[in-house]
Amino acid sequence: MQLPDSQIKASFDLVENPVSFISSYLKNQSFTAVFVLTDRNTRRHCLPLIKEALPKSTVIIQIPAGEMHKTLDSCSAVWEKLTAKNADRKALLINLGGGMIGDLGGFCAAAYKRGIAFVQMPTSLLAMVDACLGGKTGVDFGGFKNQIGAFAQPEAVWIYQPFLKTLPETELLSGFAEIIKHALIADAPAWHLLRKRELKNQNWSELIPASLQVKKQIVEIDPFEKGERKKLNAGHTLGHALESFLMKKGNPHPHGHCVAAGLVMEGRIAVEKGLLPENELIQIEELVYALYGIIPFSRTDVPAILRLCQQDKKNEAGKVRMALIGPIGNCTTDVEATEADLKMALRYYLG
Ligand SMILES: NC(=O)c1ccc[n+]([C@@H]2O[C@H](COP(=O)([O-])OP(=O)(O)OC[C@H]3O[C@@H](n4cnc5c(N)ncnc54)[C@H](O)[C@@H]3O)[C@@H](O)[C@H]2O)c1
Ligand SMILES: [Zn+2]
Structure with missing residues (x-):
């Protein structure tokens, strides 16, 4: 049964000691079996940090790493394993990985026997501050991202920040762009905190909960993306078009890097429309x-x-509408951008 919008809670736990935390969680629940979904990297780097807490009978399901494996074929592999191990409707699936594992595992859990419990245990920065919260699950299909999926809420979201120690720097940077975005749309104090520090000196213990709080507030107001949630698209209209363009050209760039560029380009449009003061755009540019x-x-x-911007699935009636930042800590959604606006923004970025 679908809960009324107002009852959907996007809660998360900041975990300090994952072994005792998970042990006591499992002790207090009555799951018939525990499954953990990983990819090669999270099995190697993250699973050992929680393994002691898992029952001996726990089944580890591993799928190949990378967005190209966020497919229905990988789902089949997960469902086959659940079936082979006789997982019943009281089984638990713990998704231990980045956003790819969380999205795919959440979808597999939501569809298996019409829904089993799942927990999101994000291991990448992007998943910790963005993908783990909000209930969007799914896989890519027919060349389109997240084409097949469902809204499904996890039983719990466990944030254990030390997983980040093994995350490659490019992935860390990619996730950091979503932290920057959350600060720019709704948390000016976080923006002023983060913009003064280098990546290696960022205070993750402060920034991750602050960033999650922004996402939590937005998705609780608007769980099914009817209004408020559009704020999360800041930087993503041009950022996503750039990401798709580079992918098609055979020169893929991480999502967050393109979103960061999108924040600058869309920031220029926000200045032109009188939403963002010019000096604030300069601050954003300097950091990006x-x-x-x-x-x-x-x-x-x-x-x-x-052309890719005009095909964006978020457009309505063929019009490009975007979420524009300004002044920092605020965001206006559904601002119409003309072709001239978009062209000007792309050219501005190139200098
Ligand atoms: N559901 C949502 O609301 C939402 C929001 C944003 C993004 N997403 C989705 O998230 C995905 C991107 O997430 P991502 O960037 O985490 O990608 P990802 O899951 O592919 O992880 C990136 C890489 O980092 C590795 N990795 C993850 N954690 C690690 C760790 N602790 N140590 C070493 N290596 C580690 C992974 O194995 C992978 O190779 C996309 O599929 C996107 O569609 C979903
Ligand atoms: Zn994003």
Whole structure:
């Protein structure tokens, strides 16, 4: 049964000692079996940190790492394993991994026998501050991202920050872009905290809960993306078009790096529309260029990126609408952007 919107809670636990935390959670529940979904990297780096808490009978399901494996074939492999091990409707699936594992595992759990319990235990920064919360699950299909999926709420979300120690720096940077976005749309104090520090000196214990809090508040107001949740698309209209363009060109760039560029480009549109003060755009640019450099595309690529923007599934009646930041800590949704606005923003980014 679908809960009324107002009853959906996006709660999370900040875990200090994962072994005692998970042991006592499992002791207090009556799951008939525990399954843990990992990819190769999270099995190697993260599973050992929680293994002691898991019952001896726990079944580890491993699927290949990477977005290209966020597919129905991987779901089949998960469902086959659950079936082979006779998982019943009281089984628990713990998704131990980045956003790929969380999205795919959440979907597998939601569909297996019409739904079993699952816990999100994110291991990448992006998953910790973004993907683990909000109930969006699914897989890519037919060349489209997250084409098949469902809204499904996890039993719990466990944030254990030391997993980040083994996360490659590019992945850390990619996730950091979502922290920057959350600060810019709704948390000006976090913005002023993070913008003064280098990546390696960021205070994750403060930034991760603050960032999760922004996402939590937004998704609790709007669990099914009817209004408020559009704020989370800041930086993503042009960022996502750039990401798709680079992917098609065979020069893929991480999601967060493209979103960071999107924040600058869309920031320019926000300045033109009188939403963002120019000096605040300069602050955003300074941070984004220092951390992410300039993403390589040229003026001749602009028409192709514009076409991708116009195909964005978030558009309504063929109009490009975006969530624009400004002043920092605030965001306006559904602002219509013309082709001229988008062209100007892409050209501005290139300097
Ligand atoms: N559901 C949502 O609301 C939501 C929101 C944002 C993104 N997403 C989805 O999240 C996915 C991207 O997430 P991601 O960036 O975490 O990708 P990912 O899960 O592919 O992880 C990135 C890489 O880091 C590795 N990794 C993860 N944790 C590690 C650790 N602690 N140590 C070493 N290696 C580790 C993974 O094995 C993988 O190779 C996309 O599929 C996107 O669609 C979902
Ligand atoms: Zn994103």
